[in-house]
Amino acid sequence: MKKQFLEAMNTRYACKEFDIEKKISDEDFNFILETGRLSPSSFGFEPWQFLVIKDQQKKLDITEFSWGGRDRATGASHFVVALTRKGDMRHDSEYLNNFMRDVQKLPENVIEMKTGFFKGFQENDFKLLENEKTLTDWASKQAYIALGNMLTAGAIVGADSCPIEGFDKEKTEKVLVEKFDIDMGKFDLAYMAAFGYAKNPAKHEKTRRKLEDVVKFY
Ligand SMILES: Cc1cc2nc3c(=O)[nH]c(=O)nc-3n(C[C@H](O)[C@H](O)[C@H](O)COP(=O)(O)O)c2cc1C
Structure with missing residues (x-):
């Protein structure tokens, strides 16, 4: 292999x-x-x-x-x-909320916690929300x-x-x-x-x- x-x-x-x-x-x-x-x-x-x-x-x-x-x-x-x-890749999107529930099969309390981490990551750690391009480049x-x-x-x-x-x-x-x-x-x-x-x-x-x-x- x-x-x-x-x-x-x-x-x-x-x-x-x-x-x-x-x-x-x-x-x-x-x-x-x-x-x-x-x-x-x-x-x-x-x-x-x-x-x-x-x-x-x-x-x-x-x-x-x-x-x-x-x-x-x-x-x-x-x-x-x-x-x-x-x-859809913003921390507060309905798409991601549904994704965590339907695809990742996470329970509501974990979704809430993960969303909080993701918000911090996007806003502070990687500063992805400064403009549309920073977010789409990250997705890319x-x-x-x-x-x-x-x-x-x-x-x-x-x-x-x-x-x-x-x-x-x-x-x-x-x-x-x-x-x-x-x-x-x-x-x-x-x-x-x-x-x-x-x-x-x-x-x-x-x-x-x-x-x-x-x-x-x-
Ligand atoms: C993101 C990316 C974009 C590329 N775009 C093109 C392209 O538009 N046309 C092309 O012929 N080769 C393209 N390449 C091929 C690179 O030139 C090639 O991978 C590089 O020279 C290394 O050679 P190798 O892949 O043959 O080992 C691209 C490669 C990457 C990774």
Whole structure:
């Protein structure tokens, strides 16, 4: 398991061009999605929502303003768009109150206590309520944990992938409203990711800093 995980980390790379003829099986793609769904998040609030696009025209629609994603989307088997919740992630939202009750199955007294901690965290510790962006950026950070897991999961089942931030966010959010019927009053666009099989599979040289340059032990 250790060996397989490390091998997946070593062989995964940002694939630039996918083979449009090759599709990831439902079983493998569900495995990838499961690792996103099961990812950890701050306070366990899972602020993410994923759109999975297989339709060719829709892949082109979503990457109309994406310089870093258009070519990846064209041949991708599955194209993921990650959204994060905005106002719903405030400590006093009805959404979170329901989430703690219905998803986390917490009793009322624990919900009250957790909400109090979360309020302090948002207001004082991380100062997330200074403007809308601080809160949505924090929500986005959680969604990136799911991204990392899904990319590695892809490599484990032999699928290639590419994470994508190369897009005009404002213009793409307009596309999400107009062509995907997403309420962008509630959601923020975090990132996209292409999954599929490389058109020209080749061994990629991993370049990373040395462990001693990245880590300081005490
Ligand atoms: C959040 C994020 C956004 C990225 N955006 C793009 C992108 O828009 N287009 C692209 O081709 N690669 C993109 N990449 C891929 C990186 O350039 C790549 O992961 C990095 O150079 C390391 O190379 P490797 O993943 O092949 O090991 C992105 C990576 C991350 C993590």
